[in-house]
Amino acid sequence: MKRSTRLALLTTLACVISSTLPVMAAENNLELEQVLIFSRHSIRAPLANYNNALGNATTHTWPVWSTEGGLLTPKGGKVEEHVGQYYRLWLAQNKLLPAKGCPQAGEVFTYANSLPRTIDTAKHFLVGAFPGCELPVVNRVEVGKMDPVFNPIVTAEVTDQFNQAAIDATNKSAGEGGLDGMNKRLKANYALIEKILDYKNGKTCQQDKVCDLASQPSKLVLSQGKEPGISGPLGLGSGVSDAFMLQYYEGLPEKDVAWGQVKTPEQWRQVEEFKNAAQKALFSSPQVGRNTSATTLQFISGVLDKSQAKTADQQAGQKARVTLMVGHDSNIAAFVSALKIKDFTLPGQYERTPIAGAVVFQRWHDKKTDKDLIKIEYVYPTAKQIRNNSTYSLKQPLHRTVLQSAGCPIDNKGFCSFDTFNQLLQETLKNQVVN
Numbered sequence: 001m002k003r004s005t006r007l008a009l010l011t012t013l014a015c016v017i018s019s020t021l022p023v024m025a026a027e028n029n030l031e032l033e034q035v036l037i038f039s040r041h042s043i044r045a046p047l048a049n050y051n052n053a054l055g056n057a058t059t060h061t062w063p064v065w066s067t068e069g070g071l072l073t074p075k076g077g078k079v080e081e082h083v084g085q086y087y088r089l090w091l092a093q094n095k096l097l098p099a100k101g102c103p104q105a106g107e108v109f110t111y112a113n114s115l116p117r118t119i120d121t122a123k124h125f126l127v128g129a130f131p132g133c134e135l136p137v138v139n140r141v142e143v144g145k146m147d148p149v150f151n152p153i154v155t156a157e158v159t160d161q162f163n164q165a166a167i168d169a170t171n172k173s174a175g176e177g178g179l180d181g182m183n184k185r186l187k188a189n190y191a192l193i194e195k196i197l198d199y200k201n202g203k204t205c206q207q208d209k210v211c212d213l214a215s216q217p218s219k220l221v222l223s224q225g226k227e228p229g230i231s232g233p234l235g236l237g238s239g240v241s242d243a244f245m246l247q248y249y250e251g252l253p254e255k256d257v258a259w260g261q262v263k264t265p266e267q268w269r270q271v272e273e274f275k276n277a278a279q280k281a282l283f284s285s286p287q288v289g290r291n292t293s294a295t296t297l298q299f300i301s302g303v304l305d306k307s308q309a310k311t312a313d314q315q316a317g318q319k320a321r322v323t324l325m326v327g328h329d330s331n332i333a334a335f336v337s338a339l340k341i342k343d344f345t346l347p348g349q350y351e352r353t354p355i356a357g358a359v360v361f362q363r364w365h366d367k368k369t370d371k372d373l374i375k376i377e378y379v380y381p382t383a384k385q386i387r388n389n390s391t392y393s394l395k396q397p398l399h400r401t402v403l404q405s406a407g408c409p410i411d412n413k414g415f416c417s418f419d420t421f422n423q424l425l426q427e428t429l430k431n432q433v434v435n
Helices: 003-028 074-093 116-129 160-174 178-185 187-197 233-250 265-283 286-304 312-319 329-338 383-387 418-430
Strands: 030-040 108-112 219-221 229-231 322-327 358-366 371-380 399-403
Touching: 030 074, 030 286, 030 329, 030 371, 074 116, 074 233, 108 116, 108 312, 116 322, 160 178, 160 219, 160 265, 160 286, 178 187, 178 233, 178 265, 187 233, 187 265, 229 233, 229 265, 233 265, 233 383, 265 286, 265 329, 286 312, 286 322, 286 329, 286 358, 286 418, 329 358, 371 418
Parallel strands: 030 322, 108 322
Antiparallel strands: 030 358, 219 229, 358 371, 371 399
């Protein structure tokens, strides 16, 4: 080899080493200290009453599920165990918990909403993550009732001012023309589900004479003490989205998923756009997003910040290395809105808040600067992985998308100052009622 060539190679190598060393050193300075996983439950049987809106919208017969409505399915339990197995590998890789054996007392705190599907999801997660270990799942109210921490209801008085401000903000978020404009832009989506449902021959069209969904008004419905709702075609479309997606996840034969009429990724995107749009419409306004997420964020705040831990459960979470909370997509949609999380995409998914997916709050310590950092990621299985009941490893992991709050700028690795995030969180809680 010529001297000049050797010199060029050595120079290139030196440049590579000098450019990578600071990155490696920076990574070595970071130590994972605490993780809070806020997860949506795994696969459940449909909640919808097919004798009402969805039943009246079609001439077809909806599939009969062997699992009672709203409960976790056996497959949903298996999916969650695989998810738990992955988290154990990831936690061990980052030296937060050992790779094998049971955690020490107090290292893991698990808290679920008191509905059977959330409790069972948490139990299956623990079975997957910590096999053979007896770890409790905390639920604080009577089984079957909503725990206030997980209940995304409007607690503020719905005055005319509050209601109109929320409607105005929702219409602004929906884009040109507000919700009515959104309905018009979804015309092709409505045409697709009308065809799938045979909507023109269903009771809603034939008897009620509501035959063109895109031309009907959708409206935000707010009442104190109740979850926000969407009336009109967007609400119906969201119900259809949910029903079809659950069929796909559960692994029903293709001929039974949407009666064999949703097959391509583009068709799935069109169908699921209803649920995603409805979810954004429900929680996009500061009035609704902050108010309905306040109890959830108060709990999260107490787990992440010792000074904010007011209850025994918050103190247990604060002392734990890992806290698992299992709730609902509405919880995630509400606090994502309240924290002003910038718009994000989840490659491989059609849902914005997918089954068995979680928002993961990670508190890291930078030993070099002696400062705490936070990283927030959406960790989730793809639609195909759920349908296939896939297993996961560090080489074939769950998917991850970094989330960024408008009030907490991140670096190129997704980290934000913990102090900045905490200040944002406290300000959000302080202003939970917005007029």
